[in-house]
Amino acid sequence: xxIDLYIMAGLYCIAGVTHFTHTKFFVHAVPKILVYRRFIxxxxxxxxxxxGMGLLFSPTRSLTAIFLMVFLVAIYPANIVQINYYSTKYxxxxxxxxxxxxxxxxxxxxxxxxxx
Numbered sequence: 001x002x003i004d005l006y007i008m009a010g011l012y013c014i015a016g017v018t019h020f021t022h023t024k025f026f027v028h029a030v031p032k033i034l035v036y037r038r039f040i041x042x043x044x045x046x047x048x049x050x051x052g053m054g055l056l057f058s059p060t061r062s063l064t065a066i067f068l069m070v071f072l073v074a075i076y077p078a079n080i081v082q083i084n085y086y087s088t089k090y091x092x093x094x095x096x097x098x099x100x101x102x103x104x105x106x107x108x109x110x111x112x113x114x115x116x
Contacts, residue, residue: 005055008111012068013052019045028085029078044075055115065115072109079105 019026019041026041034040051071054064083097 001056004111005061005115009052009055011052012048012055016045016048016050016052019048026078029081031077031081047071062116065112068112069109069116072105072112076105 023038023041026045027037030037030040051064051068054060055068079101083094083101086092087094087097
């Protein structure tokens with residue numbers, strides 16, 4: 001198995017765990033229009049752990065990678081909330097944060113696509 005697959009799986013598992021250790025941060029990222037924001041934050045952490053583990057096994061890898069790509073699109077509104085928050089908090093132009101975050105999201109989707 002390629003080393004980047006272990007790295008990707010590990011990153012998603014760690015990110016998932018942080019949803020449980022830093023729940024308030026992730027609840028804040030869930031768009032306010034949604035209800036049950038705490039549940040969404042925790043459930044998305046569970047999904048990230050599930051994704052990380054699913055990538056490690058060849059029988060589930062392709063389906064997990066497809067799910068991951070859909071997941072990355074689905075959670076992008078949380079990234080928008082964070083962009084708005086951090087641009088205000090740190091007085092950074094939103095376009096700067098968009099210029100960093102959007103290509104990063106596309107890169108993560110492309111990385112997952114490598115394992116479909």
